[in-house]
Amino acid sequence: MTTWEGLMHGIGFALQPGVLVYCVLGVVLGTFVGVLPGIGAMAAISLLLPITYYITPEAALIMLAGVYYGAQYGGSVASILMRLPGTPQSAVTSLDGYPLAREGRAGVALFTAMASSFAGSLIGIAVLVTLAGWLSRAATAFGAADYAAMMILGLVAASTIGSTSPVKSFAMVVLGLLLGCVGTDVNSGVQRFTFGRTELLDGINLVALAMGLFGVAELIANVRDPDRQGVTERIGLRGLMPRRDDLRRLPGPILRGGALGSFFGALPGTGSTLSSFLAYALERRVSRRPERFGKGAIEGVSAPEAANNAAAISAFVPTLTLGIPGDPIMALMLGALVIHGIQPGPLMLEARPEMFWGLVASFGIGNLLLLILNLPLIGIWVSMLRIPFRWLYPAILVFLCLGVYSVRGLTFDILAVAAIGLAGYLLALARFSPALLLLGFVLGPLIETNLRRAMLIGRGDPMIFLERPIAAGFVLATAGLLVLALWQAWRRRAARRRG
Amino acid sequence: MQKDWPDILGGLTLAALGAAAAGWALAHYDIGSLRRMGPGFFPVALGTLLTGLGLAIALPALGRQAGPRPGFEPCAVLAVLAAILVFGLGLFRIGLVGATAAAVLIATLPAPHPGRVWRLVLALAISALTVLVFGLGLRMNIPLWPRLS
Numbered sequence: 001m002t003t004w005e006g007l008m009h010g011i012g013f014a015l016q017p018g019v020l021v022y023c024v025l026g027v028v029l030g031t032f033v034g035v036l037p038g039i040g041a042m043a044a045i046s047l048l049l050p051i052t053y054y055i056t057p058e059a060a061l062i063m064l065a066g067v068y069y070g071a072q073y074g075g076s077v078a079s080i081l082m083r084l085p086g087t088p089q090s091a092v093t094s095l096d097g098y099p100l101a102r103e104g105r106a107g108v109a110l111f112t113a114m115a116s117s118f119a120g121s122l123i124g125i126a127v128l129v130t131l132a133g134w135l136s137r138a139a140t141a142f143g144a145a146d147y148a149a150m151m152i153l154g155l156v157a158a159s160t161i162g163s164t165s166p167v168k169s170f171a172m173v174v175l176g177l178l179l180g181c182v183g184t185d186v187n188s189g190v191q192r193f194t195f196g197r198t199e200l201l202d203g204i205n206l207v208a209l210a211m212g213l214f215g216v217a218e219l220i221a222n223v224r225d226p227d228r229q230g231v232t233e234r235i236g237l238r239g240l241m242p243r244r245d246d247l248r249r250l251p252g253p254i255l256r257g258g259a260l261g262s263f264f265g266a267l268p269g270t271g272s273t274l275s276s277f278l279a280y281a282l283e284r285r286v287s288r289r290p291e292r293f294g295k296g297a298i299e300g301v302s303a304p305e306a307a308n309n310a311a312a313i314s315a316f317v318p319t320l321t322l323g324i325p326g327d328p329i330m331a332l333m334l335g336a337l338v339i340h341g342i343q344p345g346p347l348m349l350e351a352r353p354e355m356f357w358g359l360v361a362s363f364g365i366g367n368l369l370l371l372i373l374n375l376p377l378i379g380i381w382v383s384m385l386r387i388p389f390r391w392l393y394p395a396i397l398v399f400l401c402l403g404v405y406s407v408r409g410l411t412f413d414i415l416a417v418a419a420i421g422l423a424g425y426l427l428a429l430a431r432f433s434p435a436l437l438l439l440g441f442v443l444g445p446l447i448e449t450n451l452r453r454a455m456l457i458g459r460g461d462p463m464i465f466l467e468r469p470i471a472a473g474f475v476l477a478t479a480g481l482l483v484l485a486l487w488q489a490w491r492r493r494a495a496r497r498r499g
Numbered sequence: 500m501q502k503d504w505p506d507i508l509g510g511l512t513l514a515a516l517g518a519a520a521a522g523w524a525l526a527h528y529d530i531g532s533l534r535r536m537g538p539g540f541f542p543v544a545l546g547t548l549l550t551g552l553g554l555a556i557a558l559p560a561l562g563r564q565a566g567p568r569p570g571f572e573p574c575a576v577l578a579v580l581a582a583i584l585v586f587g588l589g590l591f592r593i594g595l596v597g598a599t600a601a602a603v604l605i606a607t608l609p610a611p612h613p614g615r616v617w618r619l620v621l622a623l624a625i626s627a628l629t630v631l632v633f634g635l636g637l638r639m640n641i642p643l644w645p646r647l648s
Contacts, residue, residue: 168506171513171552178520178545185538190528192538193520216579223575223609390610394603395625397579401586401602402633409640414587418580425576429569430505448541460534 003129010357014062014365019358022059026066027366031374033067034074034090035381036392041071042435043218045332046210047396049339050403057340058355062362064333069121069312069363072272073370076113076305077381081106089272089308092280096293096300103296108242110378112298113305114371116254120306121367123258124265124313128360131266131314132349136321139346145454145464149474151324151447154268156478158327159436160485161274167489172433176440177447179204186445187452199412206335208404208413209420209441213434215400216421219393221428246298253283253299257306265311268318268326272311279307313363320344320356324443328435331442503565510557514550521546574609582606594644595634599626 013019033044044067052060075090080097093113100109142150155177159169182193183203194200242250257279264275283303284293293300318324323345325331337344342352349356374381404413424434458464465471524542531537586602593601603622610618633639 167552167555168509171510171549171556174545174549174552175513175516178517178542178549181542181545185528188529188538190538192524192528192542216583220572220575220579223579223606224572224611390607391621394582394606394621395628397582397606398586398599398602398625398629401583402629402639405587405590405641406633406639411587411590414583414590418583418587421583422576422580427509429571430509431569432509451541452536455533455536460532462533 003133006353006357007129007361009353010359010361011365013058013354013358014361019059019062019362020365022055022063023066023362023366024369026063027070027369028373030067030070030072031074031077031370031377031381032384034071035077035384036074036387036389040214040218041068041329042210042332043214044071045329046207046214047400047403049207049210049332049336050406052336053339053407057337057342058352058358060336060340061333061355061359062366064336065316065359065362066366068329068333069117069309069367070370072305072308072312073114073117073374074381076117076301077110077378078385080109080113080301081382082385089276090304091273092276092304093301095280096295096297099294099296100298100301105296108246108298109301111242112246112250112301114374115250116257116302116305117309118367118371119254120258120261120309121313121363123255123306124262124310125360125363127262127266127310127314128317128363131317132321132356135317136346136349139322142322142346142470143454143468144450144457145468146470146474147322147324148447148450148454149465149471149478150268150322151443151450153474153478153481154318154324154326155440155443156481157268158439160481163433165431166485168432169436172427172436173440176437176442177444179209179437180441180444181448186449197412199410203445204441205404205407205413205416206332206339206442207407208416210332210335210438211400211404212417212420213424213427213438215396216417217424217428217434219397219400220421220425222389223393242298249298250302252286253279253303254306256282256286257303258310261307261310262314264307265314265326266317268322268324272308272315272327275311276304276308279303309367316359320348320359321346323446325439328439331439335442501565503560503563505569506560506563506565507557510553510555510560512553514553514557517546517549517551517553519546521550572609578606578608590641592645594642594646595629596626596643597645599629 014023029044029048030041033041045064048064048067052064055063072089076093076097079090079094080101083094083098097109097113100106155173156170159173160166163169180203182200184191184194184201191201260279260282261272261275264278265272280293280300280303283299284290287293287297287299315326315330318326319330319334321344323334323343325334334344342348342355401414401417404417405411407413427434427437454464455462458467465475521543524539524546528539528542529537530539530543582602582605585605586598589598589601600622603625604618607618607621630643634641634643
């Protein structure tokens with residue numbers, strides 16, 4: 001199937017009413033949770049995981065992806081209007097979006113965010129389409145050692161790049177890997193860390209882990225959230241129209257942000273949060289008047305929004321072609337697929353073209369829907385910011401419990417969610433990243449299997465990781481990242497001594 | 500200014516967890532060889548690594564002064580966890596309606612605006628919603644009311 005045929009096929013697939021409904025549902029739900037501060041895309045996707053059992057894997061993936069990029073858009077609404085980033089990716093947007101809103105130009109900022117997100121997603125789709133075919137062909141040359149080395153690189157990259165405390169991040173990854181060991185060992189059939197509980201034979205339930213770490217922990221953190229101050233200004237369609245000189249300033253930041261986002265999104269381990277920060281920094285550097293940034297520069301809204309949407313889409317490249325999730329949200333998506341018995345990898349493009357091309361087409365359709373829906377819906381999103389959280393969280397709590405229960409029909413899982421939730425809350429309090437724990441958890445079994453296979457092939461000689469050029473490249477990159485992290489830590493320390 | 504307790508306690512807990520996991524795996528599972536790794540190899544390696552990382556977090560924090568301690572909300576924690584536990588344990592004993600109402604009433608205890616009326620209304624509304632969605636909509640196999648027999 002050529003790329004063009006595939007795309008046409010995918011558009012046909014994604015436009016089927018039964019699929020389109022889930023795309024719309026995902027996008028609207030994503031925007032909803034993105035606007036509401038307190039529930040991020042992570043929590044929303046874990047809440048939706050149980051539902052995906054009842055629908056086809058293609059529709060499930062399309063819906064979850066819709067939540068992912070929809071939340072990014074919704075996050076920017078709350079960032080611009082109230083300086084309350086609903087998602088970490090949109091924190092940067094508030095830097096210039098909120099000052100614009102204070103100047104009475106909230107509508108223009110919202111329009112810029114929408115248009116840039118849409119354009120960014122188109123750039124991301126283009127990258128996904130070109131890279132995926134190439135990468136999945138290249139991936140057939142991958143051996144066990146290459147896979148293990150690549151996943152380890154991904155984990156090290158996720159914990160060192162852009163992290164304020166690489167050691168704490170890395171500790172979370174290792175804890176996640178360790179939790180991934182719980183259950184029956186695939187190679188020997190030995191039960192590890194099950195302590196005689198039959199509920200743990202298949203390992204810790206991914207849905208319970210994700211819901212506990214994100215859903216429950218975020219609920220606890222927000223229960224005593226005081227009622228927010230509502231937005232007073234009315235935003236109509238007319239207020240959304242940008243001036244001509246605003247429009248003139250858009251293409252550059254969108255192209256730069258989109259390119260940057262696509263690149264970092266496609267790398268395993270670096271997510272859309274990092275790319276939106278980098279896009280902002282880049283825009284400030286190339287600007288002729290950098291002093292405007294932070295005071296309502298339209299480029300400061302446009303570039304990060306284009307970047308995070310492009311990254312959200314190109315992040316599917318390693319997930320779908322290599323079966324390696326680049327960030328924690330991708331890890332959840334991978335988990336959703338594995339639940340359906342699908343292991344993404346180099347063969348997926350050939351074996352399930354309707355899934356791959358349908359997903360690609362749904363990105364385009366979903367982002368277009370966001371653009372169309374949100375012009376008239378913006379008033380609703382704004383008024384939603386006035387709903388007190390105390391009305392919402394008890395319902396979320398009950399739905400969360402029932403969602404976890406519905407996966408396997410075990411009350412054990414509900415009780416486990418309480419324990420995991422407490423752990424997740426304490427971790428977040430001590431500034432450990434639960435997202436990296438989840439990434440380690442999903443990748444753990446994959447790494448272990450490939451590591452054991454590689455050592456078997458290499459007859460117990462670890463040199464196999466340096467003899468194969470692909471693996472050696474990943475090992476070198478990992479070593480480089482570690483050295484860089486150590487050097488930065490040493491420099492920070494020296495600076496503290498002096499200061 | 501005070502000691503960096505989150506890092507000290509967090510690091511030590513992780514180190515203890517790692518050591519316990521490695522020790523348990525070492526005692527109970529076969530390590531195997533580098534060529535044929537047994538089920539114990541990966542957990543022992545990870546546990547040891549986690550112990551090291553935990554200590555690397557805790558030890559430097561001992562001599563460091565940190566900013567204000569992050570706010571721990573015991574009421575919020577207790578209410579949310581109790582609500583989940585009551586819901587999980589009660590689901591098959593008092594039925595979906597009772598478990599939902601109880602969970603909502605417990606979860607709303609620490610909310611910033613105390614008030615019995617809105618909590619009762621909320622409990623009723625959410626119970627009705629769960630019955631509609633999960634009981635009638637998805638036809639989940641859960642009793643709606645307590646079994647009297």
